[in-house]
Amino acid sequence: MKTTMLLAALTALFMALGYTLGGSGGAVIALLAAAGMNLFTFWNADKIVLRMHDAREVDAQSAPEFYGLVRELAQRAGLPMPRVYIIDQDAPNAFATGRNPENAAVAATTGLLAILSREEVAGVMAHELGHVKNRDTLIMTMVATIAGAISMLANFGLFFRGDDREGHGNMIASLLAVIVAPFAAMIVQMAISRTREYGADRAGAEISGNPHALASALAKISGRAEMIPNPVAERNPAAAQLYIVPAHVSELFSTHPATEKRIAALQDIAADMGSVAAPPRTAWQSPSALSPTTTSPPSGPKRRSALDPHGR
Template identity: 70%
Template sequence: MNGFRTTMLLAALTALFMALGFTIGGSGGALVALLVAGAMNLFTFWNADRIVLAMHGAREVDAQQCPEFVGLVAGLARRANLPMPRVFVIDSPHPNAFATGRDPAHAAVAATTGLLGLLDRDEIEGVMAHELGHVRNRDTLIMTMTATIAGAISMLANFGLFFGHDRDREGGNVLATILAVLVAPFAAMIVQMAISRGREYGADRAGAEISGKPHALASALAKLAQGAAHIPNPVAERNPAAAALYIVPGMARAGDSLFSTHPDTGNRIALLQQMAAELGVRPSRPSAGIAASVPTTRRKVSALDPRGRR
């Protein structure tokens, strides 16, 4: 997705938010909506990474605690010409990864122990290159902004359901208010998901370029999609908005539907294979994993079964 389209979608979200405020409270409501959106975006701009990492119980690791994983990320960051991000590990059998932070200088990348146990080194390299692609493309800030505005729209719609009728009794249109508070969150969700899907395609391409291993990233996506669809992710279940953060969704979905936070995995794999053919890159042999070098604070479990069975 190019920058112009993203800008237009963000503008549409903001306009939708202000229109909902106007429907509920007139010009004053639109102004209040704009001020609330600005305050929420300012707060998330400075604190989104801490909120997201705390939500997942992520723990930061350094080169002494986790030399292989941190060294892998450091090498990719140099290749991408990015500052070294903070590196986090999440003790969870659910295989996934994400990036967060307001800009490349304040970025963080995180992977679950389930992912590190499921993938080989080349595949992990492809995944972390994908996350650094998000950082390089500044997707982490964009996705934070869209999630914040979409959340504010839902909050305002709930407010309108309870308090919007006072203005209706003074001459406003009851039907218009009801339609606005019902349709606005739905429209915001679609716009947010459209931005997320487009950003995943861009990060896949960037990740393949940074790692130089599009086949490894394609293989990782196939494994992660299967694993994530069968292993619960309590964080995403408690906070559905977190689903857009991950490299793969938390449950299996067919096709690029309007209601999916991610593109179809098969389509992503096909594009990566096409990219590999264009670059003349051949699949490499499976490499060793790095999970054994990652300390965990929990009982070791299989990456394929949260109960520890194979």
Template identity: 80%
Template sequence: MSGFKTVMLMSALTALFMALGYTLGGSGGAVIALLAAAGMNLFTFWNADRIVLSMHHAREVDEASAPEFVGLVRELAQRAGLPMPRVYLIDEPHPNAFATGRNPDNAAVAATTGLLSMLTREEVAGVMAHELGHVKNRDTLIMTMVATIAGAISMLANFGLFFRGNSGNGHGNMLAGLLAVIVAPFAAMIVQMAISRTREYGADAAGAQISGNPHALASALAKISGQAQRIPNPVAQRNPAAAQLYIVPTHVSELFSTHPATEKRIAALHDMAAHMGTPAASGRSSRASALSPVAAPSRRRSSALDPLRRD
């Protein structure tokens, strides 16, 4: 994302903070909101990744606690020419993954246990390569900053509605109520502007190149997209702005979706595979991963990377 577009985004978010501050405290409230927004922007630049990971209750893993998963990420990072990111697991049945961090040297990738238990090793490789594609394309800083700040704006709007609701000021009640209704969707629109749908296509393309297997990523998207809509995601339900972090969208309004249709992404990946000359997988094959000569054991229905070691 260009520096100009980033500045415009943060200016719009700051303007929203000031508008809400004015609603709560007049011109003095707007000044306080401006100072708070400036401080939050600076804090978020350095800490957005920690905030997002904490919000998901993610736990960091290493070769001792999750050797296959961490080893796979290490192989992919080497193929991508990236520093080894920190690796996290989220103990949730919801199948999804995301990347965060202000730059490739401070990046982190995370996946849910639901995703690892659902996919084959090759499919997990495709998903994590997609996330490393975001890191390589330097999408992660703006993704995490926008998710954090947009969520804060929504909470501030709700606070303003509650505060004014007890103030006895009818005009303030009406204005605060209007802001509370429109700010959250407007923040989601800013997210959509900041993380355009072309970003996901770009990460898909980068992930296919990194893993060397566009079909595996396409297969993973087909498997998890429906489940991601069906299985609740508590974080996205509390903070809809977080939905733009994930590899597939959660159950949010299509009007504000930051992801292209999964079917279009899958079609683009198959086209890319045809240009790369990558053969399509046949059925539930146990053939070796593009990153490893060892096939996942065919007796296991769950992923070879299942952190729960379920048989």
């Protein structure tokens, strides 16, 4: 309901700006142009994003544990099996892309797989499958279309209304609309994105059945994602909204809610589900998410990651 209300507010903002700048003709042209650009992105986003990250596709032979984990979660969610990718990057993060569940892809970095337990990796990938199940890529494409149209109209207003002689009041109103509307659209767009993150957290908790594992994963990776450089996000800041946690962005202008608020919401979800927080795992973990072989458990209490079961 919150997403619907925010979408309605964004649409109303677009209509008001179009009316202020002088009629429906320019507004319709801007909307069609923005829709065309975003539809192209919508159909090709998965290829663009995966190529941007140099992601490599894996299968049951090359990464049996990780691939099998995603397959199990997809079955629980009632989703088609997505394509599975691994990104050779130290920054711990993950994302989902694709225009619909039938053409979805999920990816995780080696940095994420190295520091999380199997249960935590399951929570993260369940969150990404939650985005797929909720069709968030479609919703955000709709949002981007309207926000893009607002920006285009504002640019038209700057160039074609600057010498308006009909009245001082009309000119002031137009200038205010041109300046305020894109900023307001950006705020609404970020609010919708944050709403979808909460929705994906809830869906991920339900799919994995372990909200505490997702909360633990968020706590672990949020600090590291801030400290470890992410070359892709530095070159393309728009990529930050893809990840499960943002990188190097202030909370005010972030497309994600504060991690502390997400963890608190997951704790509430766990209480509703009757979930009990699992004790820290000190025994041998399951085989690596990337390792094709298994071995007997080594001795010692050292905690193992999903990537390094042997404690190397």
